[in-house]
Structure formats: C-alpha cells, structure tokens
Amino acid sequence: MGSLHPVAEWIVSLLLLAxxxxxxxxxxxxxxxxDFYARLHGPTKATTLxxxxxxxxxxxxxxxxxxxxxxxxxxxxxxxxxxxxxxxNFLAKAAMHLNVERSEETRGQPWEQ
Amino acid sequence: xxAERLGFPQPWLTxxxxxxxxxxxxxxxxxxxxxxxILAIVIPxxxxxxxxxxxxxxxxxVLVRYLVVVFYDIIVASITVTILxxxxxxxxxxxxxxxxxxxxxxxxxILASTISLTPGTxxxxxxxDGRLLLIHALDVDDEAELxxxxxxxxxxxxxxxxx
Numbered sequence: 001m002g003s004l005h006p007v008a009e010w011i012v013s014l015l016l017l018a019x020x021x022x023x024x025x026x027x028x029x030x031x032x033x034x035d036f037y038a039r040l041h042g043p044t045k046a047t048t049l050x051x052x053x054x055x056x057x058x059x060x061x062x063x064x065x066x067x068x069x070x071x072x073x074x075x076x077x078x079x080x081x082x083x084x085x086x087x088x089n090f091l092a093k094a095a096m097h098l099n100v101e102r103s104e105e106t107r108g109q110p111w112e113q
Numbered sequence: 114x115x116a117e118r119l120g121f122p123q124p125w126l127t128x129x130x131x132x133x134x135x136x137x138x139x140x141x142x143x144x145x146x147x148x149x150x151i152l153a154i155v156i157p158x159x160x161x162x163x164x165x166x167x168x169x170x171x172x173x174x175v176l177v178r179y180l181v182v183v184f185y186d187i188i189v190a191s192i193t194v195t196i197l198x199x200x201x202x203x204x205x206x207x208x209x210x211x212x213x214x215x216x217x218x219x220x221x222x223i224l225a226s227t228i229s230l231t232p233g234t235x236x237x238x239x240x241x242d243g244r245l246l247l248i249h250a251l252d253v254d255d256e257a258e259l260x261x262x263x264x265x266x267x268x269x270x271x272x273x274x275x276x
Contacts, residue, residue, distance in 0.1 A: 022191065029198040033251075038206050040235055041194065041251045048230060049191035071136045085229030085236070092237035092249060107207040107256075 008064050015057035022050035034103035036095050040088055051080060123161060127153045172274055179270045183227055186266070190232040197233075197252055204252040208237075211246040211260055215268055220275035221246070227267050234259075 004012070033039045055073045062070040131153040138145035197204055215221055221243065225236040228248060238247040253259050 022195065025195045025198055029194070032198060034203065035206070037235075037237075037249045038204060038251055040249070041233065048187055048232065052187075072139065075133065075136050081230060082226075085226035088229045088235050089225065089237065092235055096237060103206065107205070107253075 004061070004064055008060065012057045012061050015053045015060070019050045019053035019057065022053065026050060036100045037092065037102060040091055040095075048080075048084065052077065123157045126157045126160075130156055175270050175273050179267075179274075182266060182270075183231065186231050194232040194251065205254070207250050207253050207256060209248045209250055209253070209256045209259055211248050211263060213239075213244055213246055213268075214264070215271055215275065216243060217275040220271045224263075224267055224271055228263065234263075 029041065030039055033041065055077055059070045059073045062068070131149045134149035134152055135141050135145055138148070213221060213224075215224060221239065225239070225246060228234050228236040228246075233251045235249045236246055237249050239245070240247070248259075248263075250259060
C-alpha cells in the first residue's frame with residue numbers, strides 16, 4: 001500500500017472528521033430532542049450524511065492507495081439508503097400504535113385507523 | 114414477453130442482481146460469475162409473486178435528475194438539522210397529512226422513502242385508502258409550505274415516471 005499524496009490525505013482526513021461530526025450530532029440529537037418522534041430524526045438523518053462522508057473517504061483512500069476502484073462502498077450506501085427509511089417508518093408506526101407520548105409543542109396528531 | 118417465457122420474470126432485476134453479486138464478490142472470477150448467474154436466475158423466480166404488477170419506468174432520465182435533487186436536498190437538510198440540534202431553541206414538531214396525487218404503489222414507496230431520507234421529515238404511515246401520507250416533521254413553520262415543497266420537488270418527477 002503506497003503512501004498518499006498530501007492533498008488526498010487532507011481531503012480524506014477532512015471527510016472522516018466531517019463524518020465523525022455528523023454522527024456525533026446525530027447522537028446529541030438523540031439526547032436533546034423532546035420526544036420519541038423527534039428523536040427518530042437524529043439517528044436516521046444526521047447519520048445519512050455522516051456515513052456518507054465516511055464512505056466517500058474510504059472510497060478515495062482505497063482507490064488512490066491500491067489503484068483499484070473501490071465499489072463496495074457504493075453498495076454500502078445503496079443498502080443503507082434502502083433500509084434506513086423502512087426502519088424509521090416501522091419505529092414511527094409502532095410508536096403510533098402504542099400511543100407514545102408527544103411533546104406539547106407538536107401540532108397536528110397521528111390519525112386512528 | 115420472450116424474456117418472461119425463458120424464466121426471467123424481471124429482466125432488469127436479474128441484471129441488477131448479477132452486477133451487485135460481482136461487486137460483493139470483490140472482483141470478477143469464474144466462481145463469482147457462476148454464483149451470480151444462479152442467484153440472478155433463482156431470486157426473481159422466487160420473488161416475482163411479491164410484485165403483482167410489473168413496475169415499469171416510463172422516463173428513466175427523469176430518475177437521474179430526481180436522484181441529483183434528492184442528494185442535494187439530503188446535504189442541505191442535514192446541515193439544517195445539525196444547526197437545529199445544536200441550537201438551544203426548542204424545535205416545533207408537527208404531524209402533517211400529505212395528500213397523495215401519486216397512486217402507483219412503487220411510486221408511493223419511493224416518495225415515502227425519499228421523505229424519510231431527507232432530514233427533518235419521516236413518513237410514518239399511509240392511510241388505508243392510499244390517499245394520505247402521514248409525515249412527522251421535526252421543525253415546521255408552515256405545513257402548507259412543506260406540502261408544496263414535497264409536491265414540487267419529489268412528487269412531480271415521480272408522477273412523470275410512474276403515470
């Protein structure tokens with residue numbers, strides 16, 4: 001594995017930092033947001049960009065250092081994007097069936113059916 | 114139709130599965146091609162009952178434009194949510210009922226997934242008659258504005274593709 005060009009190294013490092021930052025924000029959101037429905041947004045969302053940055057960093061690093069185009073990362077992104085909305089939807093649905101408490105600021109309400 | 118008679122109920126799924134298997138196998142080799150072919154032929158046979166009507170894309174290039182818009186929105190909206198989480202102000206969440214114009218099942222699935230993927234909104238439920246989509250939004254000023262944005266940005270291109 002050869003060493004990277006300094007510029008590439010910088011870009012990879014910045015992307016990793018950005019990824020870490022967005023994942024951290026997702027975790028902070030989990031603690032700070034007022035109710036279950038709002039907390040659902042933290043991990044499914046800020047992480048989309050967090051994982052995205054890490055995946056791009058990994059692609060850049062392995063493509064540049066081994067000279068082979070790294071494609072597995074595209075699959076990771078695709079599977080993540082296919083599964084994240086489904087799990088968020090299930091969690092939200094389950095919460096509505098169980099009548100999980102909502103914060104008082106919430107306008108509108110889930111319907112009964 | 115000939116593709117169907119030869120045992121390929123969904124030719125595109127077959128192609129996609131084969132290509133994905135080559136990626137997963139980490140490099141094309143004899144073994145990965147054989148295994149890929151077996152999977153690509155068997156999986157559509159097993160799963161074709163899950164697809165009562167064969168999904169058909171009428172304008173594939175619209176999909177490309179749609180994906181670009183969605184990726185852009187994910188980045189912008191992630192930053193908005195980041196600011197919102199770090200901001201001491203409490204968010205103003207709301208449940209919004211979104212009236213669906215789209216009625217193709219796959220189209221609605223894609224729309225709901227897009228809404229969930231773009232930060233700040235999660236689609237929570239579809240009404241039994243398939244006319245309303247229940248969305249939980251993390252921070253909204255104006256429900257009508259949110260509905261208009263979703264309609265203009267996401268539903269219109271999907272309508273072009275599926276109807």
